[in-house]
Amino acid sequence: MQDELKHVVIVGVGFAGLFAAKKFFRKKVKVTIIDRHNYHTFNPLLYQVGAGELDPEQVAYPVRSILRKQSNIDFLMANVTGIKFNKRILVTDRGEISYDYLILSPGSGPNFFNTKGAETNSAIMKTLDDSIALKNRILMLFEKATKCEDPEERKKCLTFVIIGGGPTGVEFAGAFAELVNGPFKKDYPGIKPDEVNIIVIDVGKRILPMYNEKSSAYATRILEKMRVKVLTEKQVTAIDKDAVRFSTGEILKSGTILWTAGVSGIRLKTDIKIPERRDFRLQVENTLRFPGYENVFICGDLAYLEQDGVPLPMNAPVASQEGELAAMNILRIIENKELKPFRYADRGAMVTIGRNSAIAKYKIIEVRGFIAWIMWIFIHIFYLIGFRNKIFVMINWSRDYIMFERSGRMIIPSARIKK
């Protein structure tokens, strides 16, 4: 009997992978979930790790704890290096794994749109490690600036450029500006807040284009109040080691260039020719099935699907719902039932810019200000996986709110893993 159980392999423990796994709890399938990290990352709050607001442990949760009581689900920490679709085999750095069904949800990476030097010279914020590196870098540059006597070098150290005026760029800019205007003012008495330049750059007409014009104007106003410069309609042509080049010929010197302008699917080596989109995402059927492979489902950021003529966004709610449906559709195949199509239930979107300032959106209604900010806090707390994390994040945020303080101001480069 045991041997007849179908083997489902899930790639990735992001929102899509985890929500898929949960649907297999106590089901008659054997599941292996694979990731190169042994923890799930709460990506929507990564920018707070970058800005020293939360500790890395507060936005991550060990996978094995989540799956603990599920005897039919196995976790494997491994790097997926390729897929042999025709042989139903996954290739990893810990050996080959055969599957009956595959849920592919490896997430996304940055999309540099072939901008010269961008990949080498910019910081990103796609993983926990990226965010820790960014925080360490910011702290190092402040330390360097304190004793820097060359005014040009000092200015470069204290200039932080964020390319991309989407939610990630705006949220990071706001959180970072609060760090600079608050705790850093006290920690670095030799550096005046107006010496620090935080600049958000976007190629479009306005930041946060997914919100309405009023909300974009509101976000710009709040950022400018916090001394963040917002430059729109600026085309970046290249990124040097410590400068941004624009199509106008202008050059902006900066010690930290953070790229949040684009996201693309993770590329995997396969034995088939996949029609590639410019953003490396894979077009899926409305059942989330990979066209031509009835046993393969794709979800999360890697899946490209339109709903009512509009592409679904690459975010946690879409990924979670896709993961659930992909798992349910696999169970339906096993039970000889018909597949269900995916239908995204929009629960709204929100972005926080700073203390008391956020934008919340539900369908065409948008709310701004303190109420949106309170909503943002409770929804994020609610979705943070794990009891401990919820309490700790709440304490951190409350203290920060009352004391204008920050917790994560230590440069902990941490540790090589000797294998």
Next chain:
Amino acid sequence: MQDELKHVVIVGVGFAGLFAAKKFFRKKVKVTIIDRHNYHTFNPLLYQVGAGELDPEQVAYPVRSILRKQSNIDFLMANVTGIKFNKRILVTDRGEISYDYLILSPGSGPNFFNTKGAETNSAIMKTLDDSIALKNRILMLFEKATKCEDPEERKKCLTFVIIGGGPTGVEFAGAFAELVNGPFKKDYPGIKPDEVNIIVIDVGKRILPMYNEKSSAYATRILEKMRVKVLTEKQVTAIDKDAVRFSTGEILKSGTILWTAGVSGIRLKTDIKIPERRDFRLQVENTLRFPGYENVFICGDLAYLEQDGVPLPMNAPVASQEGELAAMNILRIIENKELKPFRYADRGAMVTIGRNSAIAKYKIIEVRGFIAWIMWIFIHIFYLIGFRNKIFVMINWSRDYIMFERSGRMIIPSARIKK
């Protein structure tokens, strides 16, 4: 007037350096305190980071926050590479710094006693980074073991050797055994607790030789109850990449060899010939002055001083008291007063072995068991610097006590600092 202020330089933000700095608060001296990290580490709890009990941020505290309101004290993040005693200059990777008075408290490193291969092949636990690396290594080996089919390789992965039965080795062994017998049993259902070998090795007749024989026997008994093997009178002659070699010719294969057997002073390049002790500590006068240099004081682990014919231990209480006296003696020189000799006020010592099990010692009285353990908790909480850390550590410990849980089970190798 300003220019006449004397310049005191303090090397190190450990217990000695920080307690020295505190004595200069609101005093008429200019102080620069230097460290390669921008945080103070609560070293007595590093082993809990190694065993995944506490998060790194919970045992560290940013230096700039501690010194925030002190306009006469400056922090410099730099590596001290040498000292020119005769020119009163400190050499760092961020330039030379001249001083009128110097407090040298750079701390200690491991002492391998010239054991072959020990430096290259063993893990240590002297800094926060070391502890994070150790934790990551342990987790990686458990992940590796889960899918390892070669029984010999699997046994090696699951064998953890701790060399040194002093407080650090014993405390780590206990905390690690609790992790293995508790959360790991649930996280790694494929690994049976009795497959995991934790072995404490000491060259002496008994572990914890600074406590009485009854206490040593108690510690051994508690450890053995937790399935930790305690091997005494074992002489290690060499450490290979994955094996310990003994004087008897025996070879013990192990994926993790943790060295806690010895501590030595940090060696610095100087322009003078220093009479070197075998442990690289520096003999000081009873005023903590460096013989021959009236403006240099040494304290903390680097200072060697005897009291009543017995060398003072290398621990936090001694370092703190030395730091305070060194600072006071510098102020006394400036005020033309006579120097005071150092006299260690022994407030006792304690070591915890596990849940409800600790040993507390005051002079010749030793207490064992639950009462000692409660004392241990409150004293450590009390001394942990920072309100936030106290709350968080308390929450972590309470939850762990009630739920038999652990927080820090994520492998976060973290992040290169791009300069």
